[in-house]
Each structure stands twice: as C-alpha cells, then as structure tokens.
Amino acid sequence: MDDAAPHDPTLHEVGELEALRRFLPLLPAGDATDVGPGDDAAVVRAGDGRFVVTTDTMLEGADFRLGWSTWHDLGWKAVATNLIDVAAMGARPTSLVVALAVAPSTRVSALEGFARGLADAVAAMAPGCGVVGGDLGTAPHATVAVTAFGDLEGRAPVLRSGARATDAVWLVGRVGAAAAGLRHLFAQAQDEAAVPVAAAVERLRAGARGAVLEAQLAPVTPIGAGTLLADLGATAMLDVSDGLALDAARVARASGVRIALERAGVEAAAADVLADGAAPDAALEAALHGGEDHALLVTLPDGVRPPAELAGHRVHRIGRVEPLAAGDAPGVTLDGGAVEPRGWDPYRAVEL
Amino acid sequence: MDDAAPHDPTLHEVGELEALRRFLPLLPAGDATDVGPGDDAAVVRAGDGRFVVTTDTMLEGADFRLGWSTWHDLGWKAVATNLIDVAAMGARPTSLVVALAVAPSTRVSALEGFARGLADAVAAMAPGCGVVGGDLGTAPHATVAVTAFGDLEGRAPVLRSGARATDAVWLVGRVGAAAAGLRHLFAQAQDEAAVPVAAAVERLRAGARGAVLEAQLAPVTPIGAGTLLADLGATAMLDVSDGLALDAARVARASGVRIALERAGVEAAAADVLADGAAPDAALEAALHGGEDHALLVTLPDGVRPPAELAGHRVHRIGRVEPLAAGDAPGVTLDGGAVEPRGWDPYRAVEL
Numbered sequence: 001m002d003d004a005a006p007h008d009p010t011l012h013e014v015g016e017l018e019a020l021r022r023f024l025p026l027l028p029a030g031d032a033t034d035v036g037p038g039d040d041a042a043v044v045r046a047g048d049g050r051f052v053v054t055t056d057t058m059l060e061g062a063d064f065r066l067g068w069s070t071w072h073d074l075g076w077k078a079v080a081t082n083l084i085d086v087a088a089m090g091a092r093p094t095s096l097v098v099a100l101a102v103a104p105s106t107r108v109s110a111l112e113g114f115a116r117g118l119a120d121a122v123a124a125m126a127p128g129c130g131v132v133g134g135d136l137g138t139a140p141h142a143t144v145a146v147t148a149f150g151d152l153e154g155r156a157p158v159l160r161s162g163a164r165a166t167d168a169v170w171l172v173g174r175v176g177a178a179a180a181g182l183r184h185l186f187a188q189a190q191d192e193a194a195v196p197v198a199a200a201v202e203r204l205r206a207g208a209r210g211a212v213l214e215a216q217l218a219p220v221t222p223i224g225a226g227t228l229l230a231d232l233g234a235t236a237m238l239d240v241s242d243g244l245a246l247d248a249a250r251v252a253r254a255s256g257v258r259i260a261l262e263r264a265g266v267e268a269a270a271a272d273v274l275a276d277g278a279a280p281d282a283a284l285e286a287a288l289h290g291g292e293d294h295a296l297l298v299t300l301p302d303g304v305r306p307p308a309e310l311a312g313h314r315v316h317r318i319g320r321v322e323p324l325a326a327g328d329a330p331g332v333t334l335d336g337g338a339v340e341p342r343g344w345d346p347y348r349a350v351e352l
Numbered sequence: 353m354d355d356a357a358p359h360d361p362t363l364h365e366v367g368e369l370e371a372l373r374r375f376l377p378l379l380p381a382g383d384a385t386d387v388g389p390g391d392d393a394a395v396v397r398a399g400d401g402r403f404v405v406t407t408d409t410m411l412e413g414a415d416f417r418l419g420w421s422t423w424h425d426l427g428w429k430a431v432a433t434n435l436i437d438v439a440a441m442g443a444r445p446t447s448l449v450v451a452l453a454v455a456p457s458t459r460v461s462a463l464e465g466f467a468r469g470l471a472d473a474v475a476a477m478a479p480g481c482g483v484v485g486g487d488l489g490t491a492p493h494a495t496v497a498v499t500a501f502g503d504l505e506g507r508a509p510v511l512r513s514g515a516r517a518t519d520a521v522w523l524v525g526r527v528g529a530a531a532a533g534l535r536h537l538f539a540q541a542q543d544e545a546a547v548p549v550a551a552a553v554e555r556l557r558a559g560a561r562g563a564v565l566e567a568q569l570a571p572v573t574p575i576g577a578g579t580l581l582a583d584l585g586a587t588a589m590l591d592v593s594d595g596l597a598l599d600a601a602r603v604a605r606a607s608g609v610r611i612a613l614e615r616a617g618v619e620a621a622a623a624d625v626l627a628d629g630a631a632p633d634a635a636l637e638a639a640l641h642g643g644e645d646h647a648l649l650v651t652l653p654d655g656v657r658p659p660a661e662l663a664g665h666r667v668h669r670i671g672r673v674e675p676l677a678a679g680d681a682p683g684v685t686l687d688g689g690a691v692e693p694r695g696w697d698p699y700r701a702v703e704l
Contacts, residue, residue, distance in 0.1 A: 014699075016699055017697075035511065041404045041440070041443070041502070043441070049397060051395070051398050051501075053485060055451050055487050059495070062453075089392055104698075139411050140493065143453075143491070157387055157395050345368045345369075347363040347364050
C-alpha cells in the first residue's frame with residue numbers, strides 16, 4: 001500500500017451502514033421524489049395518473065467485464081440504457097431504483113464511482129430524474145438491476161405496433177458504434193488468457209478509437225428525444241438495443257407492415273463506424289446487426305420532417321413503412337432486398 | 353429419462369422466445385395495467401398521482417438454495433417479501449416487474465414453476481396486482497430482482513419516523529418462525545458436505561415442522577393489512593425483515609423515541625415457534641433477532657384498538673412508545689431492560 005494514499009477500505013471492512021452513508025449522498029434526488037431512500041419504499045409523483053416502467057439487469061461476465069468498464073462506466077451505462085426505454089414510450093424519465101450486488105472485497109471507492117456514474121449520466125441525459133431507492137447486496141459476480149420510471153405527461157404511449165404503411169422511418173442517434181467498440185476491446189484489450197487489460201482500454205479510449213469505445217462503455221443515448229418525437233406525432237418507436245435489423249423486424253411484426261430500409265440512410269447513421277476505419281460493407285454489417293447503441297427507431301407520418309438534430313443527437317431518415325401484399329409476412333428490407341434479423345439469445349450464446 | 357414422462361427441455365434447448373411464450377401467459381395481468389409486457393416499457397395507472405416503489409434482489413447462495421426452495425417457492429417468496437414493503441407504506445400493491453437470470457441449463461418447467469409461484473402468491477395475498485414486465489437473462493447463480501409498486505389511494509405514506517410517545521406498538525403477523533424454519537433446514541436438510549437434501553425438505557414440510565418451514569420457504573405475509581392499518585391511523589409502520597429488535601430500533605431512531613416491548617406480547621406473536629417445540633428463552637431469542645418473517649410493526653394512537661385479526665393475520669399488542677429523557681438515545685427495551693439490536697450485514701456475514 002502506498003503510504004501517501006489514503007486507505008481505500010473494502011465493503012467488508014466498513015460494513016453496509018457506512019457504505020450507504022457514503023453512497024446515498026452522491027445520488028441525484030430527483031424533482032418528482034416525495035419520499036426518497038431510507039424507508040420501506042419510495043414515493044414518486046406521477047402527474048398524469050400513470051407511470052411508465054422498465055427493468056433490466058446487467059451481469060458481470062454476460063453483460064460487462066470489470067477490467068474493461070470502470071465503476072463510473074457501469075453507473076453511467078445503467079442510466080443510459082434504462083432511461084432510453086422510458087423515452088422510447090414517449091415519456092420523460094422521472095426516477096429509477098438500483099439494486100447492486102457485489103463481492104464484499106469490493107472497494108468503497110468503487111461504490112462511490114458507481115454512484116457518481118449514475119449521477120453524471122442523469123445530469124447529462126435526464127436532468128431532474130432521481131435515484132429514489134435501491135438495495136445493496138453481495139454476489140460473487142457483480143449484478144446491477146435497474147428499474148426506471150417515466151411520466152407520459154398526458155401523451156398516449158408510443159408502442160411498437162402503431163407504424164402505418166405511409167409512414168417514414170427515422171433514426172435518432174447512431175448504429176454500429178457500440179459493436180465496433182466491443183470488437184476493438186476483444187482484439188486489443190485482453191491478454192492471451194482472455195483477461196481484460198485495463199491499461200489497453202485507457203489507451204484505446206484516449207486515441208482515435210475513442211468514439212466507438214465510448215459508445216460501448218459509456219454511451220450517450222438520445223433520452224431527451226423521446227418526448228420530442230412523441231410530440232411530433234411518432235406512430236411507433238423503440239430503442240435499438242439488439243441490432244437495427246432485429247429491432248426493425250419487431251416493429252414490422254407488431255405493426256403488421258414491412259420496414260423498407262435505405263442503405264444511404266443507414267450508412268449515414270453509421271458514420272462513426274466508417275470514421276473509425278471500417279470498410280463500407282463491414283460498417284453496414286455493424287449498423288444492421290450490431291447491438292447496444294440505443295438509438296431511437298421511430299416512424300413518423302410522411303409529411304413530418306424532424307429537425308436534423310434532436311436533444312443533441314443526429315436524426316437520419318433511414319427508410320419507409322410499406323404495406324404488406326396479401327400473403328406477405330412482416331419483415332425488413334434494405335434497398336428492396338430481404339434482411340434476415342440475427343437474434344441475440346442469451347440462453348443459446350453460451351455453449352454448455 | 354422416464355419414457356412415459358414428456359421431455360422437459362432446458363432454456364438452452366428452447367431459446368428465449370419459446371421460454372417467454374411459455375412464461376408470460378402464466379403471469380397475472382393486473383387491474384391497473386395499461387400496457388403490459390412486450391414493449392420497451394409497461395404503463396401502469398397510478399390513481400392518486402403518485403406511486404410507491406421498492407426493489408429487492410434475491411441471490412442463490414446468499415438468499416436461497418435451490419435444493420431447499422422449489423422454483424414455485426421462489427416466485428411466491430419474491431411476491432410475499434416485496435409487496436409487504438409496499439403495504440408497509442400504507443399502499444395497495446398494484447404491480448411488479450421481475451428480472452430473472454438463470455443458467456441456460458435450467459429446465460423450462462422451472463421457469464413455469466416460478467411463474468406459477470408469482471401468480472399463486474398474488475392471488476393469495478394481493479389479488480388484482482399484476483406482473484407488468486420483466487427481463488430474462490443468464491447467470492451462473494440464479495438471480496431474482498423484483499421491483500414492486502403500490503397506490504396510496506390518497507393516503508399519506510406511513511413512514512418510520514411518525515411514532516409518537518403516547519402510541520401503542522402492535523405487530524400484525526408473527527416473528528421468529530422463519531428463523532426457526534431455517535434452523536431446521538441447516539440441521540436436518542443437508543448432508544455432511546452441506547449439500548441440500550430436497551427429500552429431507554419435503555419430509556420436514558409435510559410433518560410437525562411444517563408451519564415454520566413454510567414461514568421460511570413460502571411465507572404468507574400480511575400484505576392486505578397495510579392499507580387497513582393506515583386507515584386506522586398508523587403513525588409509523590415497517591416490515592420486520594431483519595429481526596424485531598433491529599427493525600424496532602429503526603423506528604425508534606427515525607422517530608426519536610424509545611420502543612418499550614413487552615415480553616408477553618412478543619411471546620404471543622412467537623406462538624408458532626413455541627408450538628414448534630422451542631424453549632421459551634429460545635423462542636424469545638428467535639422472536640427478537642430472527643429475520644425474514646415480514647410481519648408489520650405498527651404504532652397506533654393509544655386509544656385505537658385494531659381487531660384481533662387483520663387480513664387473516666393475528667394482531668398482537670407488543671409494547672408502547674415512550675418519550676426520551678434528556679440525553680437518552682433512541683432504542684428498544686424489553687420489560688424495561690435494554691435490547692441490543694443485532695445487525696445483519698451482508699458484507700460482513702461472509703468471511704474473506
């Protein structure tokens with residue numbers, strides 16, 4: 001231990017109460033919070049008499065690696081990837097609860113970094129949103145379970161099922177970048193035994209690969225665009241988390257239509273991957289099938305033209321909605337050719 | 353494999369879509385659900401313009417063992433232990449979301465059992481409540497993350513901080529039983545290598561130990577009593593999950609009072625432990641320091657006398673609230689003698 005550095009104790013050394021005493025003050029309180037952390041439950045205002053709710057769990061190993069992600073990244077990503085699901089309904093995020101389970105050997109500074117990541121992400125992407133409750137526990141592999149809430153403020157929720165055959169298809173945000181970042185991590189940030197090398201990650205993030213690395217490790221997602229798109233008349237909307245082809249197919253199926261993507265538009269939304277040095281075909285591949293970018297896929301009535309930028313994110317027209325001919329199944333095309341969605345199945349990705 | 357039995361496939365064999373196809377129809381829809389599972393997020397009605405929210409994670413190893421609990425038990429317990437936190441605020445549970453992560457080798461029938469446990473518990477303890485969303489994932493150790501919601505229906509939330517020096521202290525439900533059940537499991541339901549023996553659990557549950565075993569594995573908690581107690585004028589209320597002494601100390605601290613417990617009342621609430629054969633001192637010990645019973649500890653104005661039974665659970669007067677003399681710290685006494693709360697600290701229970 002460095003004599004000059006203050007001792008950074010483990011959770012086992014300080015115990016739960018002291019850990020909470022350091023963790024809770026770092027969290028954003030939230031504008032809609034009536035009762036925050038500390039009682040059996042929290043109380044959150046829901047102005048329009050409904051609330052939007054979504055839940056997601058990130059597990060060490062399956063969803064992140066601690067040698068690649070910092071604790072600040074994990075807090076940030078938990079906010080960025082959960083509140084975008086709230087936004088995709090056309091709601092304004094009001095609050096979230098966070099359950100964190102880690103090994104007792106985890107440093108208190110890690111917990112503080114996680115809390116600061118939550119707070120910084122909320123400040124950047126959803127100011128006014130609060131962390132109203134949570135749960136600390138132990139697990140051999142770190143587990144982050146987030147449930148997020150939003151207020152529709154009188155709007156009808158924007159579902160996946162509302163796309164109409166005359167709509168245009170737009171994308172707010174980008175596609176392919178997070179997958180490109182992950183590829184760099186696998187190629188350049190682990191040793192021969194597949195152990196993450198943190199120093200290599202730092203070098204990658206600071207260098208020319210920075211944009212796609214950040215897209216994977218600490219993405220800025222277009223949370224603020226959700227209500228704006230709903231107010232523009234969005235007929236269907238979803239968060240592109242599993243790949244554009246697969247998520248577009250979900251809209252197609254739910255709405256009973258064909259989503260006709262146009263390569264030029266998709267490539268424009270994949271500009272970061274091209275700028276990262278990918279060949280056009282590889283960039284298109286990442287754009288169609290790479291997940292985790294959390295752009296908003298939205299269908300808007302034909303005459304509606306959104307601004308070129310919404311809530312700080314580029315807006316691209318990437319195609320149109322087409323009717324199904326009799327006997328046709330809902331699906332996705334690119335410049336007229338069928339695109340086969342590639343599923344991500346958590347139970348099949350692992351060989352037994 | 354038995355030729356007569358149908359094949360019970362694993363999640364790896366059927367994949368996520370088929371698993372969801374079997375899982376989702378078993379879940380209760382809920383009376384307050386506007387948009388249920390299947391979109392980016394759910395939409396739940398919150399009649400009075402606020403909602404109550406609590407979250408908790410159960411982890412295999414730290415919180416349950418699959419050789420002791422069935423999957424039906426886990427679903428049941430997830431409902432019983434989370435909705436009681438909603439009830440302890442004086443709210444009616446409306447909905448919950450459930451994130452479940454399990455090994456890909458898990459059988460589909462396990463997932464179905466878990467869903468039926470959720471549904472049966474809701475039907476028994478909170479009819480009208482719905483499972484509105486969730487998340488399926490993989491983890492080497494099973495992880496159940498539940499977030500539960502409630503409607504205050506115009507009531508002020510009942511906090512821990514409202515107990516007044518003239519109030520009486522009541523308990524709805526029982527104490528000590530879950531700890532007694534756990535003791536039997538450790539003593540009689542594992543082999544020399546500490547591996548759970550499922551057949552021994554079945555024998556224990558069917559026998560004279562049944563009541564305390566059920567209290568540990570599939571508790572019936574007084575969820576329906578929460579709103580009734582709030583309407584009777586409860587000044588403070590909480591769910592007794594970490595032991596009566598510790599949880600009473602939380603009310604004492606938050607309210608700035610002393611909680612003076614009376615042995616006769618506490619023993620009455622521990623009748624199941626006495627009936628299970630424990631000596632009086634051991635029963636008192638379990639009652640004061642055994643956790644996981646999820647009774648409601650409530651303070652009511654002195655003149656208010658609740659019925660002997662609320663929502664099917666016995667009601668016991670277990671003490672009174674006393675003012676603090678100058679210089680006294682908030683705390684808990686039993687028949688006038690100080691009771692030291694024993695903390696359960698997840699980060700210190702594990703030796704490193």
